[in-house]
Amino acid sequence: MNIxxxxxxxxxxxxxxxxxxxxxxxxxxxxxxxxxxEELIFAAGATPFRIFGTRSTINxxxxxxxxxxxxxxxxxxxEALSGKTTVLDGIVFPHTCDSIQRLSDIxxxxxPLPFHIDVVLPVKLNSESARExxxxxxxxxxxxxxxxxxxxxxEEALRHAIALYNKIRESIKTISDMRLINPSLLKGSDFxxxxxxxxxxxxxDLAQILSHIIQDLGAKKETPDVTFRKRLVLTGAMCNxxxxxxxxxxxxxxxxxxxxxxxxxxxxxxxxxxxDPVISIAERYLHRIECPAKHSGLSTRAENLLDIVQNKNADxxxxxxxxxxxxxxxxxxYLKKHLDNERIPNTLIEMEDQASIGERLKTRFEAFLEMI
Amino acid sequence: MAEKDxxxxxxxxxxxxxxxxxxxTYYIEAKMAEGTGKKVAWITSGGPVEPLIVMDVxxxxxxxxxxxxxxxxxxxDLCEKAEIMGFSRDLCSYARSDIACAPINAGxxxxxxxxxxxxxxxxxxxxxxKWYEIQARHFNAPLFILDTPFCHTxxxxxxxxxxxxxxxxxxxxxxxNCGKPFDYDKMKEVGRLSVEGQRLWRAVLDTAAHKPSPLSxxxxxxxxxxxxxxxxxxxxxxxxxxxxxxxxERITAGIGAIPNERxxxxxxxxxxxxxxxxLSEKFASYDACLVADTYTSAWCGxxxxxxxxxxxxxxxxxxxxxxxxxxIDQMADEILSxxxxxxxxxxxxxxxxxxxxxxxxQYDIQKIIREKRxxxxxxxxxxxxxxxxxxxxxxxxxxxxxxxxxxxx
Numbered sequence: 001m002n003i004x005x006x007x008x009x010x011x012x013x014x015x016x017x018x019x020x021x022x023x024x025x026x027x028x029x030x031x032x033x034x035x036x037x038e039e040l041i042f043a044a045g046a047t048p049f050r051i052f053g054t055r056s057t058i059n060x061x062x063x064x065x066x067x068x069x070x071x072x073x074x075x076x077x078x079e080a081l082s083g084k085t086t087v088l089d090g091i092v093f094p095h096t097c098d099s100i101q102r103l104s105d106i107x108x109x110x111x112p113l114p115f116h117i118d119v120v121l122p123v124k125l126n127s128e129s130a131r132e133x134x135x136x137x138x139x140x141x142x143x144x145x146x147x148x149x150x151x152x153x154x155e156e157a158l159r160h161a162i163a164l165y166n167k168i169r170e171s172i173k174t175i176s177d178m179r180l181i182n183p184s185l186l187k188g189s190d191f192x193x194x195x196x197x198x199x200x201x202x203x204x205d206l207a208q209i210l211s212h213i214i215q216d217l218g219a220k221k222e223t224p225d226v227t228f229r230k231r232l233v234l235t236g237a238m239c240n241x242x243x244x245x246x247x248x249x250x251x252x253x254x255x256x257x258x259x260x261x262x263x264x265x266x267x268x269x270x271x272x273x274x275x276d277p278v279i280s281i282a283e284r285y286l287h288r289i290e291c292p293a294k295h296s297g298l299s300t301r302a303e304n305l306l307d308i309v310q311n312k313n314a315d316x317x318x319x320x321x322x323x324x325x326x327x328x329x330x331x332x333x334y335l336k337k338h339l340d341n342e343r344i345p346n347t348l349i350e351m352e353d354q355a356s357i358g359e360r361l362k363t364r365f366e367a368f369l370e371m372i
Numbered sequence: 373m374a375e376k377d378x379x380x381x382x383x384x385x386x387x388x389x390x391x392x393x394x395x396x397t398y399y400i401e402a403k404m405a406e407g408t409g410k411k412v413a414w415i416t417s418g419g420p421v422e423p424l425i426v427m428d429v430x431x432x433x434x435x436x437x438x439x440x441x442x443x444x445x446x447x448x449d450l451c452e453k454a455e456i457m458g459f460s461r462d463l464c465s466y467a468r469s470d471i472a473c474a475p476i477n478a479g480x481x482x483x484x485x486x487x488x489x490x491x492x493x494x495x496x497x498x499x500x501x502k503w504y505e506i507q508a509r510h511f512n513a514p515l516f517i518l519d520t521p522f523c524h525t526x527x528x529x530x531x532x533x534x535x536x537x538x539x540x541x542x543x544x545x546x547x548x549n550c551g552k553p554f555d556y557d558k559m560k561e562v563g564r565l566s567v568e569g570q571r572l573w574r575a576v577l578d579t580a581a582h583k584p585s586p587l588s589x590x591x592x593x594x595x596x597x598x599x600x601x602x603x604x605x606x607x608x609x610x611x612x613x614x615x616x617x618x619x620x621e622r623i624t625a626g627i628g629a630i631p632n633e634r635x636x637x638x639x640x641x642x643x644x645x646x647x648x649x650x651l652s653e654k655f656a657s658y659d660a661c662l663v664a665d666t667y668t669s670a671w672c673g674x675x676x677x678x679x680x681x682x683x684x685x686x687x688x689x690x691x692x693x694x695x696x697x698x699x700i701d702q703m704a705d706e707i708l709s710x711x712x713x714x715x716x717x718x719x720x721x722x723x724x725x726x727x728x729x730x731x732x733x734q735y736d737i738q739k740i741i742r743e744k745r746x747x748x749x750x751x752x753x754x755x756x757x758x759x760x761x762x763x764x765x766x767x768x769x770x771x772x773x774x775x776x777x778x779x780x781x
Contacts, residue, residue: 066731098498098499098728098732101524108525108699118524120528123494123517127541129541130519132537133530136530137530295505295517321460329459329460330459330463330467
């Protein structure tokens, strides 16, 4: 597989899942959001498969969700109702925002799959009782997986999963670091395709592909990009617009880092491979920078964003927020204030999943790039 | 002065005056608290207020503030102010309007009294978490989060252990911030009063099972304020006891909430605060009385989980299993039981742009009710506080069409 294949994978992930099942005899378990403890699904012998929308028109989901529900949730339901997800052996909903919470209910009542598991994680992450509950919920989830997939999750399997996930996350981070030094090595759209594919592919194949990509990038003899590029940080939930990176790069910018759940929030944070495996998984969630639907403190996200800007030597921040996304929209004014106080240029792009960026936003964004 | 219409006067609920008096005193005391040594805590409507009463802390409800803003038609203006502050128009209008009031002491009562601490229980939504984080930053006051795991299909033993632990962390938080120990004996008394208040509120709502119903959901929206804000005190018990008496007297005298009750409807979701009168009159013009609702019954719907002799240990489950913290199939069951109890023959659902946990899933609930009881339902898309999201002509047409269907059934 090369990078082109990874792009194609995004266009039809369900076909890939079908092949995986047919050729590899593997079970495929669908999931939502980066709070799904993927390592446990992998340890249960199945391939964790994150649901991303592949279409932009909504018909069937309109009978279940109002127009003021965010597009990722509406599109996910559309995929399911149109039969795309029948390939899955089960589905896992971690608890995050109000919309995903209700999507889980609607899905459970309307989308027949062999199993449906809600992983009701704590919302608060910074207390002793929350830590205990997080560990308890992971154990509960493990038992439910064992029952539904009819397997026993052994300690050995857990340790193997942790080692593999550490390797995968470390590889993605290495690729990201290589891009930081020389952005011309790999296009933004390629990098984010790699990250998203990591949530879909057979993880053993993935680990190998990532190693190859690192080798290939290391072998490139290109001299570092000397043209002056404006270094941007993205913050929000996810970016499902490959053309967005093109717009950035055409405008003379480059995305050097992000605080996205289809970006650094997915690959940052190593699991402790020496201690209790379940506690290690819990600890990663407790210490990783949180999604705004969770709570780790009153200023954690602002501090994290300012640190990113400083450490990655960024010139500006782009808020990429889905329309009707409550948690991110509530955090926007306070994050913006922190950036403004430090005189860090920033702009807000409110978007719909899968829809094209639009000329108006494109022009506004180009003006922003020129300004900084 | 024009002569009063005796027909209308007869239908007015007399307890209203007493309610206004109690609520005014409550807000004046709260506003004067600064300097008296009494602490003020902001708390979410679904949060356990009883420990605050035990600690002699004045509870203040920003959601009640939102309702007042909506009822006094100040919503659109305040929501716009929040939008200037950077908050998207698609966010909850309770949160937006309250956030806009804080820095400039705006709103119907000139801003809420400043909090010494904030208590956020997320059993009603994820929005309160963000809202309270914003206010905790603004007022630089300590925030306690009571995290009640969502019950899609069950309240797990893991969740029970977690919530119970947090109740004791909550008490420790109060002890720290009030500088005095928690009085567990007083807790027993407050718990008993809370249960008694909830039982009486239940009894008041249940009088609507009588035909004609002595009160409507619009009346319930008004009288609800007490069980939300002063739960756990004697004043609530006395008030609802008197209100219950009045309702029973109305039943004896044959006084209904509307003159000729022919249709009995159920209201789902929060009220449209700036249009309650218009809606009430509109439905009354069709001889339709909204006899029940899912909103006001949320403050007595979990009584079955509470043991008043073991209040503190049993509210973990009660506060976690409230109407908005359960799966939509369980919500549909709840509605079906209200339909049966009150002999409801139509449903009016407010699809509330402000409230995703209440509104997303309504289409499926509507379908379940249609399948199980075969009664018609109407969905009105609007917003509880932001009048800009209310299109009168469209809503009126929809109500007219719905009532035509009701007449035909």
